Amino acid sequence: MLDSAVAWMNARGNTEQWGTTPYSRIPGGTERVERYTTLNQPYVAELDGVPAGALVLDSGPSPQMPIAAAGEPERYVRLLVTDRRHAGLGIGAALLAHAVEEARRAGVGLLRVDCWAGGGGGLVAYYERNGFEPTDTFLSGTWPGQVLARRVD
Template sequence: MKIRKGGVEDLPAILTLLDSAVVWLNDKGITAQWGTDPFSTQEKSVRQVEETVRAGDPWIAEIDGVMAGTMTLTPVPGTYIAPADEPEVYVRLLATDARFHGHGVGAALLAHAVEETRRKGVSLLRVDCFAGSEGRLVAYYEGQGFTRTEEFTVGDWPGQVLEQRV
């Protein structure tokens, strides 16, 4: 697996990957996390992904030259979470292509996020995620070294903020 710096030129591929993740989630019966419609068909979602990628540092995980996962690191969270009281790196748009689930792509990207956070001289790495579905995603992040901080909701979408000191 290779992790490379991405850019706005990767937006179409990032949207395709996010669409794949929606299908994978839906196939598992998880429709509340990202809904049932592909990201690429929702104008608001496309705009949000584009704004996030432009405001941050997108990273692309590739396996045999194929995009297997993505994340974007930003200096602030999305608008629904208050920024920390100190410098932080925030993991956003972390997703694995459905074809590569179970290959450690997410873990590799999160390990890269830790490295990037250290490289920037920042000690706080945060992420938020869907807290529904029996908290499986929260447990995943805890398994990657993150600790729960605050819970939040956006409409009826339950979320959890987690952090890691690096």
């Protein structure tokens, strides 16, 4: 899914968000996915028994990102990706709704995510449509980022 997401973004002229190299060929990319699925809480959405999207929840932002801790317990969307063959079916929104429920079940009142803020802000707008509000901006090298938060209590 990550490789096809890179190809999909590149086909639309977006070479900045995740670059142009398939995720599986990025140095450390495969290892990162393995960490996501073993050290965090991964969830996979299926459509007719086939993986159609994935969400990874963590207890805070990646230590590699220049993002401050929330100062309270939180769940952090570390990864959200959908199979672009199923775009428009609400798979990403359903996974985010699941993240809200997981935070509630854990007794955590804050769900946060960071995303690429370039390209006209379309990804930021997507998270806003799903109940998140922009909080902090950041730069990771030259990569513009936006942190968004959603209260779930």
